[in-house]
Amino acid sequence: MNNPLKKVLAGSLLTALALTISPALHAQTPSEENFCTDTGIAFVFFNGVQTTVREANRANDELARLHGYENDDGEEIAYEVAYNYTEGFGDFIETFDQRLLEQDSELVGRYELFFESLRGDGPWWSVIGHALPQLLDIRDSWIDWYQAAVVQRLTALFGSPPTEVNYAEHRARIDNWIVEGKKLLFVAHSQGNLFANAAYGYASSQLPADAVKLVHIAPASPSLNGPYTLADLDLVINGLRVAGSVPAITNNIPGYLLRPAGVNGQKDILGHGLLEIYINQQLAIASRVKTQIDSALNSLVTPPAEASSGFFTATLTWNGSGDVDLHVQEPGGAHVYYANMTGEAGYLDVDNTVANGPEHYYASCSPERLQAGTYRVAVANYARATGRAATVQIASWEDGVLGTRTVTVAEPTGSTPGYDLFDVRVEEDPETGKFSVSLQ
Incomplete structure (x- = not known):
């Protein structure tokens, strides 16, 4: 031929x-005798703003723990991260390092303090805060600056969405799931909703109705393709209201001092974290998210398989x-x-x-x-x-x-x-x- x-x-x-x-x-x-697990549902997590690969995988593992590896009909679920490679923490850390240098040269290079500062507390901050009380003021001003910088980046994505290169890896994976006849559930947090909306549009154009569903968590986008949840004290998403419309608030959460730590043992002063806020089972808001995801898992329909x-x-x-x-x-x-x-x-x-x-x-x-x-x-x-x-x-x-x-x-x-x-x-x-x- x-x-x-x-x-x-x-x-x-x-x-x-x-x-x-x-x-x-x-x-x-x-x-053939099959030693691979033939899962019927692909549960795909789209990570949020400024999330490392390790953090995205940690969140995906927690979603798997909460929702299990089978739906109500006994169909097996495979969990996977559709990671979005947005700008990392490098420039934020650099700015943070400069601010520490202004206070005490011995603190330069203490990058672990950067991550603790985003939570507003932590063992290093507790110790250093007693020795250098002025750092607590630096922490507060730093968090204000970080929130503004994150909002600015999210706003820039609205005007200039991720390029074709950003979508290529996600789309290739979706093509594989489609030909294998998988049911698709996309769950997105924060910035991940921008990528998930594009993925949903691509998948739904090729699949029967209800073979793919999307659940939005803290959506950094006015466009919705499924149910969503948004906290009243989510300072990141609320900051986007100045730049454009975002969905209405669905749930109230306690103020920072009254919030229980998330499954990772941390609190989020910005009220935006997935583990600390939205799937923190000690907060009522997590019940809404879990119900929406479980409902989607159990209402997906099976598409035809070619492969x-x-x-x-x-x-x-x-x-x-x-x-x-x-x-x-x-x-x-x-x-x-x-x-x-x-x-x-x-x-x-x-x-x-x-x-x-x-x-x-x-x-x-x-x-x-x-x-x-x-x-x-x-x-x-x-x-x-x-x-x-x-x-x-x-x-x-x-x-x-x-x-x-x-x-x-x-x-x-x-x-x-x-x-x-x-x-x-x-x-x-x-x-x-x-x-x-x-x-x-």
Whole structure:
């Protein structure tokens, strides 16, 4: 099959055949012993403003603890963070360090104080506050400055939303969930609502009604696509009212001195923290958030499936018309692509010949079929896709996204891969027989 016309005809024949097979049967082909957990619901958390990766994962773990790993119908739930890579803490820390220098040179470089200052208390502040009482005034002025700076950044995002690059990783992951027939629940906090709104718009345009839902927490956006919760003393979101409209307040929370610490043992003087305020089970506001999320989890409907979940998956998309191909060279030597869709260790179960993708490869979850070794993942511009941005994302059933890369494809190379994007390493523990996957 060496020309575009033949490939398009073959693709049309495969598509017609697929339409005669029920989604449930198609998603299970071939039948194998499965050591991966085939979850039906993807619970996706979009983190808020100035959140580190560690903090986002901590919040995601707490959401999992609160809502469990099954809905009321016994469907399994997989939790994942759709992290947004906004500007970090670097410039804030620098400013904070300068203010400490003005008071006492011995405090320079004490970056742990920066994070405690955002909470308004903490063991370091307690000790230093007794020794240098003037720092308490610095703390208060610092918190005022930090609040204003955060509001300014959020306001800037309204006028200049995140770029295409910011959305690419989220969208690639959504494409994978869609072809695998997952129910999708997006839960967003603060700035994460800007990203979640875009993700919801993208997913809902391709899925049946109620197959994807969004719950907003402290939404830093006037646009809503689902139920929301907003505290009256959330100083960050209230600060946005000066720059534009935000949703109405739904709940009252106690003043700072009367607030119980969150599950992380901390308090948030700005009234905006997810762990400290919105899912703090000692505050009444958390009951509203939990009810909204549980309701969404139990009312999602199942979309059709085109593809299967695997030990790891490789998903290819591109931004327009043309035919870009996904190629996987398996450890045992099998070359899996449109002309050889069944490999020795995995399968290319979705091949797109027209536009945008996706194409989808999954490695088997059968211990008898999965191969240890290196899987080389590449793409080719088969035809008509010169200049397109092709994105490949590798994800595992256990750890979620492992990596995402994008390349602009040049002239067509037919069936010859033109761009090596990933080496995926699968290893088997000789003692336990357990497999693990990583990127080299």
